[in-house]
Amino acid sequence: DQQVKQNSPSLSVQEGRISILNCDYTNSMFDYFLWYKKYPAEGPTFLISISSIKDKNEDGRFTVFLNKSAKHLSLHIVPSQPGDSAVYFCAASRGGDYKLSFGAGTTVTVRA
Amino acid sequence: GAVVSQHPSRVICKSGTSVKIECRSLDFQATTMFWYRQFPKQSLMLMATSNEGSKATYEQGVEKDKFLINHASLTLSTLTVTSAHPEDSSFYICSASLILDNEQFFGPGTRLTVL
Numbered sequence: 001d002q003q004v005k006q007n008s009p010s011l012s013v014q015e016g017r018i019s020i021l022n023c024d025y026t027n028s029m030f031d032y033f034l035w036y037k038k039y040p041a042e043g044p045t046f047l048i049s050i051s052s053i054k055d056k057n058e059d060g061r062f063t064v065f066l067n068k069s070a071k072h073l074s075l076h077i078v079p080s081q082p083g084d085s086a087v088y089f090c091a092a093s094r095g096g097d098y099k100l101s102f103g104a105g106t107t108v109t110v111r112a
Numbered sequence: 113g114a115v116v117s118q119h120p121s122r123v124i125c126k127s128g129t130s131v132k133i134e135c136r137s138l139d140f141q142a143t144t145m146f147w148y149r150q151f152p153k154q155s156l157m158l159m160a161t162s163n164e165g166s167k168a169t170y171e172q173g174v175e176k177d178k179f180l181i182n183h184a185s186l187t188l189s190t191l192t193v194t195s196a197h198p199e200d201s202s203f204y205i206c207s208a209s210l211i212l213d214n215e216q217f218f219g220p221g222t223r224l225t226v227l
Contacts, residue, residue, distance in 0.1 A: 002155060098214045
């Protein structure tokens with residue numbers, strides 16, 4: 001049973017525009033959410049996270065929004081750059097548990 | 113940053129053979145290492161959690177006798193797929209957590225193909 005879902009397998013965006021990646025979860029016990037970025041032949045690397053006590057966290061070009069009532073989070077990348085082309089994974093954990101539940105990933109392609 | 117390596121990156125084996133995958137934390141000591149499996153177009157699924165010097169904890173549905181995990185030191189964990197079958201073909205990826213820190217650092221993964 002997949003508790004974290006990324007329903008868009010791919011996203012294509014023009015350089016300089018905004019990329020919006022979406023993620024939904026079903027487990028209401030999740031209280032910590034992370035986004036990872038993965039290039040081919042490399043492992044996922046941590047990008048940004050958000051705790052359930054917040055509804056927004058910003059780090060440079062990356063902003064994560066959390067809507068707890070909708071069990072939905074999104075990652076905004078603005079402006080998008082060619083180096084942002086990668087697979088983005090959404091992940092969630094609960095209550096200090098180190099275990100992460102991952103979504104299937106969204107492949108982002110930034111067009112020049 | 114913290115670096116985690118995996119070896120081999122790709123392996124092809126015959127059905128019935130065993131395959132060992134190594135996961136190493138190169139520049140830090142990891143009390144906890146995680147093993148994941150990813151099938152095409154699916155999410156990373158946690159298989160087991162291993163702590164140095166103790167037995168691994170397996171997730172529901174993962175056969176511990178088939179997927180042997182050893183975490184003999186603070187920098188090395190191994191996953192052995194015993195008597196591999198074609199349905200075991202998958203992408204296996206490990207991650208490691210720093211001591212006193214629960215951030216996970218991921219290895220590049222191992223592509224296993226069982227013929």
